[in-house]
Amino acid sequence: MTDRHDRPSSDYLNAPDTLVVVRPAASGPDDLFVAISSTGLVTAFNGHVDLGTGIRTALAQIVAEDLDVAFDHVRMVLGSTAATPDQGATIASETIQIAARPLRFAAATARHYLVGLAAQRLGLTPDDVTVQDGIVRPKAVSNRSVSYADLIAGPTIRLELDLGAPLKPASHYRIVGQAQPRVDIPAKATGAWTYVHDVRVPGMLHGRVVRPPYAGFDTGAHVGTSFIAVDEASVANIPGLVAVVVIGDFVGVVAAREENAILAMRQLRVTWQPAPDIPDLNAPEAALRANPSTARQLTNQGDVDRGLAGAAEAMNRTYVWPYQMHGSIGPSCAVADWHESGLTVWSGTQNPFPMRADLAKLLDMPEERIVVARLEAAGCYGRNCADDVTADAALLSRAVRRPVRVQLTREQEHLWEPKGAAQVIDVRGGLDLEGGPAAYDFETRYPSNLAPTLPLILTGKVPPVADVLQMGDRTAIPPYAYGNLRVTVHDMPPIARASWFRGVSAMPNSFAHESFIDELATAAAVDPIEYRLRYLRDSRAVDLVRAVAERAQWLPHTKPQTLGGEGDILYGRGFAYAVYVHGTFPGTAAAWAAWVADVAVNKVTGDVALTRVVCGQDTGQIINPDGVTHQIHGNIIQSTSRVLKEQVSFSSTAVSSQEWGAYPILTFPDVPDIDVLLMPRPDEPPLGAGESASVPSAAAIANAIFDATGIRFRELPLTPERIRAALNPLPPPAPPATAAQSGWRHWFPFAALAGLGALIVTAMPFRPSIAPIERPRANVFSAETIERGRLAAAIGACNVCHVGHDGVAFAGGRALDTPFGAVYATNITPDPAAGIGAWSYPAFARAMREGVSRDGHHLYPAHPYTSFAKSSETDIQALYAFLMAQPASPSRAPETTLRFPFNMRPLMAGWNALFLSSASALADISRSPEWRRGAELVEGLGHCSACHSDRNALGAERKGGAHLTGGVADGWHAPSLSTSRFAPVGWTAEAFYDYLRTGRSAEHGAAAGPMARVIESMNALPDADIRAMATYLASLNESAPSVSEASAAAARAIAAGVAASRPADLAMPVAARLFTGACASCHAETMTLTSLALTTSLHADRPDNVILAILQGVDAPTSSQAAIHATAASDVPVSAGMPSFRNTLDDQSLADLAIYLRARFAPDKAPWTGVNEAIARSRAASP
Amino acid sequence: MLTAAAKFRIRVNGRIHDVYAAPRTPLLYILRNDLKLNGPKFGCGLGECGACAVLIGNRSVRSCTIALSAVRDRAVTTLEGLGNSDAPHPVQAAFIANNAAQCGYCLNGMIIATVALLASHPHPTETEIRNALRYHLCRCGTHIEILAAVRSAAAWSAEAGQAGDGAVDDRATSHDPHEAAS
Ligand code: FES
């Protein structure tokens, strides 16, 4: 069990043999900052939490330094409401700069006390002693010493926090300022760390939430009021389901096992009001301008209007920042344990104390009865300011009175995380006659970002009314001394749900400031850094800018494109500088940061590679240089990703990016070289380092692209298509225009019904019933017969269709869709009432061969008796024995009720007269025994033709030329077995063998859909039978290639796919990114899976199989390792399956992806038509 | 399709476990909930991010995409099976030495992918390293430290002169029937 609890502060406050440093609280227990035990172990408390930035280590360094103890004697407790002081939300890089201050003084308070006491013991004054690692010694040479531990004994020593306690001068530091390995990484690297995701408490259940359709939006009258109904019967079959919980628009499910909670979440049918339309946020400028706002002037100096009027040339610019995601890698998770007397939550919140207040409101429970234990979550960068899942877990735990763990799905995390807000900035300015800035009129629009904890809104506890807050002003004041300066912030309510995101409004504001001054410099024909320095007054900023320019070996230049290029590549270099100002205006400055960015721009594709960044930062005093460097690296990589790639997509009603393909982030191949320069300022106060290095990113990169191309970009992200459109405003190559000739054959085009009536006269519609018998006892059949029957059932794949709902073998009930309606597979277990227990062998054989049930009614040809008619008597007998030896299941399959006239079972008699030929056909003695065995299996029990042959208007397999040339099963196209039609590589006997044995062939890929189940069923067959089938199947194809011809064809197809990838990427950049993010982790050319270029379904004339595979996923056939080793496909990865993307991709993305896949992997084929119709069909076939 | 739970015998970190679950249950949930292993993490459940990676044999696979029934007799190794903080696997040691984590949620996948890379490419080039980690997502931007860790792990394994240093021992040794699903 992993039940992590920090001990409450009360455990320390009155503990004997303990020294505590406290701040008396107005009410309730004292705030505890430091506790030292008589063993010398120091526990220090801080109300902020570690968001993955390493403050646990840095805070321990501060405590160890000012207390003068060894670093590894200090343990930090962070952000637990039961243990730490309330220091508010962990935001704005404030922990070291602000929240650590009382801690530092608490350490100094304790040191002052302990050193004084020790000196007394030594008979000296405090000035005459030194202390190191908690041991106090006389300064004079002596072997006497007293340790802190020696001084702590007896009743609790309680010291009050003294904010005047003497701090050590920086020159005496031994721990602060030194690189300190992170304390948490050894456990994290070995799986021993407990994240909030890893909390397990006894009796814990698993919950999942079902969110309303207005994904990503939390204001408006529909919020909290859109729920209509829930159909609990839709999840009645979920094993271990404990509850379905509905409170307003909050819907959740709880189950004993996690995978079953997930199943229930997916399966639960909830009816909602449709979500209302939202403004178009994909191009957010118009929506932000239209959003009602209040203008707030931050400053107005000089005479801006006159300055503007006097400008040589007006430069009016608009900068647009999109909605972006925090994109935490670990979806939100929490565990809650509600009981009558109180609530404990294990939470990844950034704000434990505000979270406690939210829970109190949500549950009508006093705050004192709630404990928020904070555990580390995945990095969240501001997202967990609204840690919705903690409240979700609390609601579900209260409903079931058991501890409940809830984790959001990836899709829910993407949809519902409160986003980083979009922003629009207008700058009006220009040059005066001397080339100086004539005026700077800056207006910024930023929707507020204080999303409430979602369940408060969904349950109606808090009205869904948007607060307007003053948040757009971060670094809104430019750092340059513009004589005529006006800065206005338009405060406005949120549009999409939003929370703080690294750099908040300072990052877009600085994008505008630093892009604009770059433009001024170019217009004035002055080097961009030189121009900035003319107007930069802050001496630390000036030092930083100069240092970074020098480190980067900046070459002054007055116009773009001085770095040239090679081939299609243009090189450029850009600069930007910013100080991150946070908090209520005028705010507090965190670290200063400056970037020199080097880019390589491909002028044909528009791809921008950020190749190198030199980043300087003035953080004041540095606690842990490694930690600060890592924060800078992290900020550079994350902000580069945001600038080059990131933008949330929206449908007309909700957020639509639901996974990493739709919202790509920077990955390893694109990581730039980074050179970090830390300004040495040991005597200055430490400044927040968690966000500053992000702030200059956008302008530095955009300025570098300008340097490379001569074009200014003022709207993010800087995607290849945006760059290409500006560089090379030609439309991308149009895909070839000819549409594929549809060769798709439907079942039953309903042409030939007329003939059916006439037949009834000649055929015998009613067949006699065969008398029921006692269920035969299992011991009447020999073990050999039963074994042979087991193989017959395997080759017949009986259980693929006859499987019970809950997986019980042969229990029946599965619906097989036919154009006439659903045919339900029957129970074929030996239950006398529900199954075939009362069937004699003759009744069974008649059903198998003639399609007539024991009671005389005709079976529908979904039961492939036309094939079984060709199998041997011995096999049918053995199958009978095997089925009779199975456990009986009493479950009754639903009645099949088809549409008229197909509901007229007697008509099937006429059908049989037409299509059933019972001759045991396959006795061509000129063929080898292997071939004949293969024929018997394929054409008889194997009934391959039932799916792989087209059917005529009456549902009969077409014969002659159509035999085994392709059909349909469960909506999937079952490809031709006799012509290699569509397959880019012909099928060899070897490929057939690999495929049938393992579900994969190196030259064709993996079985999907119903075929995967068939292959699983055939696992039981001996190798010889599989080889026989392969031999027979290969012989059907007259033009079957040799092995070497096949591999040459495969190489050609793969090469064609590789060649087509660039044009496909250029023509369909969004789909290309979707492929990279969602598919390429398995399907990239570098992966060991068979290339998609060899997949028949991508070469087929209809997209159905491709779409079905994406929607339903592909279950890996569970062939044994031994079987895989025996085949040419032995290098395929272990049996990874493909997940279902049914709930992850919307129809538009699916269509884009299908079209892209076709263009990229089957470039010689015409684009598909009817993709949208195929999606509708496939969705219908994928319940 | 919902299928009933059944007993499966799997081999994880050198031990045999009997678990009782539906055959299509992703291996990830079995490892985390039944075997109480915290190394593999849920990140997407879609095979996109790599947070759930485990080794099967010496190959890195995404346990969210592997059905319990597909595991069969293959040896599964998780982050815990590589080493512990007292005796870390060389790749774990390299990640620790290079401070290669911020939040560390992605770390499992990064380490597993590196072990698999070094097993197949004992002397990887920079491009091979970046490609091996390409479909492992890190949002904290720890890439620089991770790359440094992989390079030093590669150097160590080259120094040790045995490519197999990165490989894992996948022999199942003990069988504890009490480890069955609870
Ligand atoms: S959780 Fe398995 S790849 Fe993301």
Ligand code: FES
């Ligand atoms: S370290 Fe946080 S996701 Fe990689």
